[in-house]
Amino acid sequence: MSVRATARVVATRDGLPVLESDGPLALRRTRATGPCTRVTVVGAMSAPLGGDRLAIEAEVREGARLAVDSAAATIALPGRTPEQARYDVRLTVGEHAELRWLPEQLISAYGSDLRMRTRVELAATARLVLREEQILGRYGEQPGSLTTRLTVHRAGRPLLDQELGYGPGATGGWDGGAVLGGHRAVGQLLIVDPAFEEKPAEPRLLGETAALTPLAGPALLVTVVAPDARELRRVLDEVLHTELPA
Structure with a gap:
């Protein structure tokens, strides 16, 4: 039997007037170590499975x-x-508010079929840190079918819209030299961050398989392919620690 579920914060x-x-x-x-209120998503059962319809909605109001x-x-x-499983993430960040969306990896196991969509609406003065990581197959297995789409609007205008499969x-060609080159x-x-309006990030390569690209927004996007989850996280963490405005 397929599962339909939507969690909201x-x-x-x-504080957190809604935590459903x-x-x-x-x-x-959960306990926070910085200035942000912290919420942790805990899996209560195996999901998503074929046919499941899951969603998380997060709204961060002004300030x-x-x-x-x-x-x-x-x-x-x-x-x-x-039947294909679906997982939707809907994020809204208000004026002078901040959201750090930092989930653990999504693993596409052999035989699975998942479409994941993340939609973000940002106010003009909102700040966002969003990390996505996909691991294609568990150890020693081929991946399932995975399609992800990330759509971000800032102050009502498109900032980023990309889909990967x-x-x-x-x-x-998804596994060829022009895309993953055999990486998993x-x-x-x-x-x-509005701070990038005065001081945009500099475009640069981060090793052989990673790049930092400034976006008109103001924003930056880092894209990485790596041989394993550990190396992927290392690169993303390094950028997070060096590029996040104070």
Whole structure:
């Protein structure tokens, strides 16, 4: 039987007036080490499976600061039905608010079929740090079919809209030299901050398989392919520690 579930969190300057778990998506307020209120997503059961419809909605209202992470990697698995699973993330960040969206990796297991979409709406003075990491197959196995789309609007205008596809359901060439080149870990880090209006990030290569690109927004995007999850996280963490405006 497929699962339908939507978890919601709303952050204000005074706390978390909404913290709603649903199905396999359990939200827990956890101890923070910085200025942001912290929420951790805890998987209450195996998901997403074939046919599941999962969603997380996070709203950070004016002046609030929220960090969302997860307790473990999310594993897309085949289900009893061949129907595609869907996982939607909807994020809204208000004026002078900040969201740090830093989940653990998404692992595309052999035989799975998942479409994941992340939609972000930012106010003009909002700040965002968003990390996405995909691991294509568990150790020693081929990946499932995975399609991800990230759409970001700032002050009502498009900032970023990209779609990526991997595995048997993707168009030809996804594993070739022009895309992954045989690597099985891929990720990106998006930082949106008004501070980049006065001092944009400098474009540069970060080794042989990673690049930092400034966006008109103001924002920067780091894209990385790596042989494994550990190397992928190392590169993304290094950028996060050096490029995040004070």
